[in-house]
Amino acid sequence: MKxxxxxxxxxxxxxxxxxxxxxxxxxxxxxxxxKADAQKLSxxxxxxxxxxxxxxxxxxxxxxxxxxxxxxxxLVNDKTLNAFVAGGQKLFLNTGLLIKSKNAGQVIGVxxxxxGHIAGGHLSGMRDxxxxxxxxxxxxxxxxxLATMGGRGDVGGAIIAGGQQMGTRSFLKYSRTQEGAADxxxxxxxxxxxxxxxxxxxxxxxxxxQELLSVKRQDPYYRxxxxxxxxxxxxxxxxxxxxxxxxPQSPAFKQSHARMKAKLQAFIDPPSRTLRTYKxxxxxxxxxxxxxxxxxxxxxxxxxxxxxxxxxxxxxxDPYFQELKGQMLFENGRISESVPHYEKAVMLAxxxxxxxxxxxxxxxxxxxxxxLTRAISNLVTAIGVDRTDAFxxxxxxxxxxxxxxxxxxxxxLAEEALIxxxxxxxxxxxxxxxxxxxxxxxxxxxxxxVLHALENNKPx
Numbered sequence: 001m002k003x004x005x006x007x008x009x010x011x012x013x014x015x016x017x018x019x020x021x022x023x024x025x026x027x028x029x030x031x032x033x034x035k036a037d038a039q040k041l042s043x044x045x046x047x048x049x050x051x052x053x054x055x056x057x058x059x060x061x062x063x064x065x066x067x068x069x070x071x072x073x074x075l076v077n078d079k080t081l082n083a084f085v086a087g088g089q090k091l092f093l094n095t096g097l098l099i100k101s102k103n104a105g106q107v108i109g110v111x112x113x114x115x116g117h118i119a120g121g122h123l124s125g126m127r128d129x130x131x132x133x134x135x136x137x138x139x140x141x142x143x144x145x146l147a148t149m150g151g152r153g154d155v156g157g158a159i160i161a162g163g164q165q166m167g168t169r170s171f172l173k174y175s176r177t178q179e180g181a182a183d184x185x186x187x188x189x190x191x192x193x194x195x196x197x198x199x200x201x202x203x204x205x206x207x208x209x210q211e212l213l214s215v216k217r218q219d220p221y222y223r224x225x226x227x228x229x230x231x232x233x234x235x236x237x238x239x240x241x242x243x244x245x246x247x248p249q250s251p252a253f254k255q256s257h258a259r260m261k262a263k264l265q266a267f268i269d270p271p272s273r274t275l276r277t278y279k280x281x282x283x284x285x286x287x288x289x290x291x292x293x294x295x296x297x298x299x300x301x302x303x304x305x306x307x308x309x310x311x312x313x314x315x316x317x318d319p320y321f322q323e324l325k326g327q328m329l330f331e332n333g334r335i336s337e338s339v340p341h342y343e344k345a346v347m348l349a350x351x352x353x354x355x356x357x358x359x360x361x362x363x364x365x366x367x368x369x370x371x372l373t374r375a376i377s378n379l380v381t382a383i384g385v386d387r388t389d390a391f392x393x394x395x396x397x398x399x400x401x402x403x404x405x406x407x408x409x410x411x412x413l414a415e416e417a418l419i420x421x422x423x424x425x426x427x428x429x430x431x432x433x434x435x436x437x438x439x440x441x442x443x444x445x446x447x448x449x450v451l452h453a454l455e456n457n458k459p460x
Contacts, residue, residue: 042076042077042078043074043075043076043077044075044076044077044095045075045354046075046263046354047319047320047323047349047352047354047355048259048260048263048320048323049075049098049260049263049264050073050075050354051349051352052256052257052259052260053073053075053093053107053111054068054073055252055253055256056104056107056108056111056253057071057073057091057111057115059193059195060108060111060112060115060189060190060193061115063188063189063192063193064115064116064118064119064185064189065119066089066115066118066119070089071089071090071091071118072089072090072091072388073091073092073093074090074091074092074093075093075095075098076092076093076094076095077095077268078094078095078096079094079095079096079099079268080094080096081094081096081097081100081206082094082096082097083097083110083111083114084114085114085117085118089118091111091114091115091118093107093110093111095264095268097110098260098261098264099261099264099265099268100206101203101257101261102202103199103202103249103254103257104199104249104253104254104256104257105195105196105198105199105200105202105249106199106200106202106203106206107199107257108190108195108199109186109190109197109199109200109201109202109203110200110203112185112186112187112189112190112200113182113183113185113186113200113225114182115185115186115189116181116182116183116184116185116186116189117178117182119185120178120181120182120185176228176230179225179228179231180230180231180234183200183231183234183235184234186200187200187234187235187238187242190242190244191242191244194244194247195244195247196239196242196244196245196246196247196249197235197238197239197242197244197245198239198245200235201232201235201236201239204227204231204232204235207225207227208227208232255285255286258284258285258286259285259286259289261286262278262286262287262289262290263289263290263293265277265290266278266289266290266291266293266294266297267293267297271294271295271297271298274290274291274293274294275291275294277290278290278291278294285311285314285315288307288310288311289311289321291303291307292304292307292308292311292324293324295307296308296324296327296328296331299331299332301328301332304328305325305328308321308324308325308328309325312325317348318348319344319345319346319347319348319349319352319355320345320349322341322342322344322345322348323341323342323345323355323358325338325341326338326339326340326341326342326345326358326362327358329341330342330362330365335362335365335366336366338362339359339362339363339366342355342358342359342362343359345358345359346359346378351385352385353381353382353383353384353385353386353389353392354382356378356379356381356382356385357378357379357382357389357391357392357395359375359378360375360376360377360378360379360382360392360395360396360399361375361395363375363378364395364398364399364402369402369403372399372402372403373403375395375399376396376399376400376403379392379395379396379399380396383396387415388419389419390416390419390420391416393412393413393415393416393419394412394413394416396412397409397410397411397412397413397416400412406432406436407432407433407436407437407443408433408437408443410429410430410432410433410436410447411429411430411433411437411443411446411447411450413425413429414426414427414428414429414430414432414433414447414450415446415450417429418450418453418454423454423457426450426454427451427454430447430450430451430454431447431451433446433447433450434447434448434451
């Protein structure tokens with residue numbers, strides 16, 4: 001693991017933010033300085049896991065009449081079982097929920113239910129207030145709301161005060177009517193996509209175990225999504241009559257779910273725990289994947305590299321095995337050796353902005369000016385898919401600066417500052433870009449857009 005202390009500030013004071021890079025992961029830990037034991041939450045970025053969740057979500061979104069690309073999905077690095085939608089079309093999934101799930105059907109059931117909340121407009125009362133908020137600000141608000149629901153009003157008020165002054169209401173606690181409506185919608189979406197609702201019922205059983213726990217020990221999902229006998233009965237009745245109840249999960253979904261769980265556990269848990277969970281002699285792909293990551297994190301490349309090489313030999317067209325091999329080499333100072341693996345990953349998954357960003361970063365770090373054009377090209381491709389990623393803009397600004405293109409560098413740094421909420425820096429770089437770039441060009445007009453955005457967001 002590598003800690004970078006000065007990369008991003010995604011949540012306004014008093015919440016501090018740091019960036020933690022875990023192999024292919026980008027994690028934004030948010031430390032809430034309310035008490036010494038204040039809750040710590042973070043976002044995880046990973047190309048493979050995001051692709052897995054997208055593959056589960058896209059058919060559901062389409063069945064709901066939603067545009068999949070318009071829904072932003074965020075992975076929250078937190079061991080509790082939780083998922084929620086907020087800020088219009090933003091879906092948040094805790095790693096605890098993904099790790100505790102037994103199969104892909106359970107995760108899909110949760111996604112279908114949360115999609116029901118989006119399609120049903122159950123958050124319309126908050127949408128206008130939150131639609132322009134960053135995911136980190138929303139996470140601060142939700143953390144505050146859940147703290148209030150759990151009886152920690154002092155913590156909840158303080159956290160929400162740091163999250164755009166939203167007040168102390170528990171705004172994510174749904175009514176029984178809304179929960180029933182979201183369940184009904186989820187069942188329609190599953191039927192429309194010819195998927196079994198058994199996973200949804202199995203997830204209810206997981207929630208049912210929470211009923212016996214004290215409020216303090218209950219997971220946030222149970223507190224914000226009240227489980228009733230009526231809900232269980234409705235899903236059970238649907239399963240009894242659905243023609244897709246006994247449809248088995250596809251082998252691809254089974255494999256992707258196993259790999260997702262293994263990867264999350266291998267990066268989040270201590271390596272010793274991962275090696276106890278995925279023991280030597282377990283030759284499943286997911287198990288070898290987890291052990292490769294655990295050994296890499298120790299670090300013990302003598303054991304890690306043969307494992308990942310074996311996976312690559314079996315699946316040479318898998319971009320994520322190539323990515324992990326590149327990360328192993330890159331993080332251990334073998335930067336030039338890592339480049340071909342990142343290039344292969346990008347070639348195999350050309351639509352992934354995170355893989356293009358990773359390749360761009362490595363090409364910058366090689367230190368060869370001849371590679372800067374390729375680095376810039378990959379970073380521009382990543383920006384074309386995801387303009388909201390501040391780290392990509394930072395890397396692009398660095399690459400342009402090293403290439404001597406100072407106007408373009410300032411423009412990229414202005415975009416980064418705008419995203420992370422640093423208006424003074426955004427204005428400085430925006431004005432500098434406007435003065436260096438030729439008037440009337442696309443870059444100059446983009447700089448004007450940054451400056452206009454700053455004017456529009458000035459306090460009234």
